Amino acid sequence: xIINNKTYDERVYIMGILNVTPDSFSDGGKFNNIDTALYRAxxxxxxxxxxIDIGGESTRPGYTKISDQEEIERTAxxxxxxxxxxxxxxxxxxxxxxxxxxALKAGAAxxxxxxxxxxxxxxAKITAKYGAACCLMHNRDNTDYNDLIQDIKxxxxxxxxxxxxxxxxxxxxxxxxxxxxxxxxxxxxxTLKQLEEFNSLGYPVLLGTSRKSVIGLTLDLPADSxxxxxxxxxxxxxxxxxxxxxxxxxxxxxxxxxxxxxILNS
Numbered sequence: 001x002i003i004n005n006k007t008y009d010e011r012v013y014i015m016g017i018l019n020v021t022p023d024s025f026s027d028g029g030k031f032n033n034i035d036t037a038l039y040r041a042x043x044x045x046x047x048x049x050x051x052i053d054i055g056g057e058s059t060r061p062g063y064t065k066i067s068d069q070e071e072i073e074r075t076a077x078x079x080x081x082x083x084x085x086x087x088x089x090x091x092x093x094x095x096x097x098x099x100x101x102x103a104l105k106a107g108a109a110x111x112x113x114x115x116x117x118x119x120x121x122x123x124a125k126i127t128a129k130y131g132a133a134c135c136l137m138h139n140r141d142n143t144d145y146n147d148l149i150q151d152i153k154x155x156x157x158x159x160x161x162x163x164x165x166x167x168x169x170x171x172x173x174x175x176x177x178x179x180x181x182x183x184x185x186x187x188x189x190x191t192l193k194q195l196e197e198f199n200s201l202g203y204p205v206l207l208g209t210s211r212k213s214v215i216g217l218t219l220d221l222p223a224d225s226x227x228x229x230x231x232x233x234x235x236x237x238x239x240x241x242x243x244x245x246x247x248x249x250x251x252x253x254x255x256x257x258x259x260x261x262x263i264l265n266s
Contacts, residue, residue: 001204001243002171003051003089003133004109008204012238012257015051015091015246016044017210018082020074021058037078038085045086047251051110052086054079054103055093059114068098075099076106083107091135097122104130114181115139116159117166124166134168135206135244136160138178148190149197152177156201174204174244179233180212188214192233195240206244207237210253231256239264 001008018040020033037054044052056074057066071094079090083106091110092103097120100111109132116136117124127134136159138152145151156175163173177191177198192214198205209215215229216222227249234245234253238260247253 001133001174002169006089008050008243011261012242013050013244014048014250014254014257015053015206015244016047016049016250017055017246017248018044018052018078019055019058020078021056034078034081038081041082041086041088044250045088048254049088049250051089051091052082053091053093053112053246054082054108056099057094068096071096071099072102076102079103079106079108089133091133095119095123097126101126101130104132109133110135112176113137114178116156117162118159124162124168127163128167131169131172133172133174134163135174135176136163137176137181137206137208140182143182143184143187145187148187149194152191153198153201156198160201160203174206175201176206176208176246179207179209179214185214185217188212189218192236195237195242199241204243205237205241206246207233207242208246209233209237210247210249227252235260 018037020037041052054075056071083090089109091112092100092108093112094100095113095115100123111127111132112135113123114137116139138155140155160173179188179191210230211223211226215226219229231253235256237245238257245253
């Protein structure tokens with residue numbers, strides 16, 4: 001996969017989460033100004049992160065949607081500041097084309113869309129216009145599946161087709177099976193168990209499980225106590241062929257990934 005003219009295909013890469021929101025489920029309000037966001041970005045860099053994913057609207061269950069302008073005001077100045085200070089690619093976590101365009105103008109190199117370009121029809125064209133990379137996540141408005149894994153794969157194929165038809169380069173696309181979105185607890189576990197199935201689509205797979213409810217429900221733990229559960233899913237992801245891991249706790253997950261890769265490559 002190519003992001004900012006750099007090829008990412010040698011190992012598993014860590015995407016550090018930076019939520020500039022007051023209400024995200026596990027870190028809301030911690031990094032929602034430029035100074036604290038720059039501090040968090042420096043942490044991600046020093047802990048071995050490979051990219052930074054910035055979100056300006058919480059998409060936790062039951063979240064309140066905000067206006068495009070408010071989301072732009074939260075994210076664009078911080079993206080500009082981080083892009084000017086650090087040499088890691090920045091991803092904008094949004095499903096709104098106006099927010100994505102403002103982020104790309106501010107220096108973002110990737111669009112991470114939880115609706116896989118299906119919510120806002122202009123998202124794919126904006127991504128192509130700026131030559132950006134993208135992560136297309138699986139999502140839908142229900143949890144009704146005939147065949148869970150095959151249905152998720154078919155939904156992801158539709159997202160990829162939208163991207164390609166708009167002119168997004170094939171080598172700038174990765175996919176995300178959408179753990180925690182449009183899936184019951186049991187469906188999330190089944191999706192994790194069969195992660196290797198998504199490699200057959202021919203695109204790098206990004207896994208985003210960090211501190212999510214599937215871990216909380218399994219271990220009966222609040223969001224701030226789900227590190228070990230997250231690491232377990234990260235290691236699973238590496239063994240199943242995932243190429244990107246989106247996490248809050250960069251250092252701990254990075255160490256687990258390096259150890260797992262060393263064993264697998266021995």
